[in-house]
Amino acid sequence: MRAMRIATWNLRFDSMPDNITVEQSVNALPDPLQQPVFLNGFIERPWSTRRLRVAENLLSEDIQIVNDLAELFGDEWSWVGSKAAVKFEFLALSDTSHHRNTPFEPSKFPSAGSFRICTVAEFAPTGDTSGQQSFTMLNTHLDDQSDAERRLAASLILTRARFEAVTTRKPVIVTGDFNSESTGSTSGAYSITTGQMVPVVINQTFARMFDVGNQAPDFKMLDLRAQAPRRMVSNxxxxxxxxxxxDDTSDWTRIDFVFGDSISGGWTVDGYKVATSLSDDGTLASDHRPTFVDVLLS
Known part of the structure; x- marks a missing residue:
């Protein structure tokens, strides 16, 4: 068994760019013995401020593979895979598809607010040249405006995840911001992913490419929050x-998920944690909270 910590965190983009360098941000940090002004306002702050809180949060959680914030994390964090990966590295598989009826062409779903994609990659522990402990990861960000896009995207992702699970017989993990709650009017994408709702019709070329016939007809993805021991799930x-x-929870909701496949039997969950983005001084690192899941791969 090999332990792995998975993190998913939707980081708000830099909507108020400035010319402050990472070095300047670090040099401007206050005296660590000085008490801050607690909860000093709740507004979106520039990335030059927020990136320090992001780095602090991820580093404190022992995240081993990160593809951003390279300067704050140091040289060993500059790459995903190859020599710079600490515990896992890329294998041959890596590709991207778009969430619309022509998934192989860069394009935007008609009613979507943004271009949306799913990235697929296969990983194995560093040194595992045989790939016996490999797994496939799909990462995505579904649209915040179009429920139709989210349902189509979930159907494409479920098709691809099923294909990977059947053909590799190894674990498949799906992560990302689904902009879809687990219940209620926005739950379509979540329900399709977890097998509670029938997928929508997808592009036939995509369907043929990732067809597995009648194998694993009941395939679905499992919400890993429900798979961890109850006492190891954060409040x-x-x-x-x-x-x-x-105290303003009017928009609070759960839309960021980590899923595991239902057929490989190659993973178990040790813990599930939703951390905070809020610092004592009122700075929010992002409008989303980070989610960390401890998984054992067999």
Whole structure:
């Protein structure tokens, strides 16, 4: 068995760019013995401020593979895979598909607010040249405006995840911001992913490419929050909080997920944690909270 910590965190983009370098941000940090002004306002702050809180949070959680914030994390964090990966490295598989009826062409779903994609990659522990402990990961960010896009995207992702699970017989993990709650009016994408709702019709070329016939007809993805021992699941539930005060929960919701496949039997969950983005001084690192899942791969 090999332990792995998976993290998913939707980091708010830099909507108020400045010319402050990482070095300048670090040099501007206050005296660590100085008490801050607690909860000093709840507003979106520039990335030059927020990136320090992001780095602090991820580094404290022992995240081993990160593809951003390279300067703050140091040279060993500059790459995913190859020599710079600490515990896992890329194998041959890596590709991207788009969430619309022509998934192989860069394009935007008609009613979507943004271009949306799913990235697929296969990983194995460093040194495992045989790939016996490999797994496939799909990472995505579904649209915040179009429920039709989210349902189509979930159907494409489920098709691809089923294909990977059947053909590799290894674990498949899906992560990302689904902009879909587990219940209620926005739950379509979640329900399709978890097998509670029939997928929508997808592009036939895509369907043929990732067809596995009648194998694993009941395939679905499992919400790993429900797979961890109950005492090892954090009390924090919401993954989206916005840039609001702690007592304003009007928009709080759970839309960021980590799923595991239902057929490989190659993983177990040790713990599930939704951490906080809020610092004592009121700075929110993002409008989403980070989610960390401890998985054992067999």
């Amino acid at each position: 924090n539930f919401a993954t989206f909080t916005g840039f609001t005060a702690p």
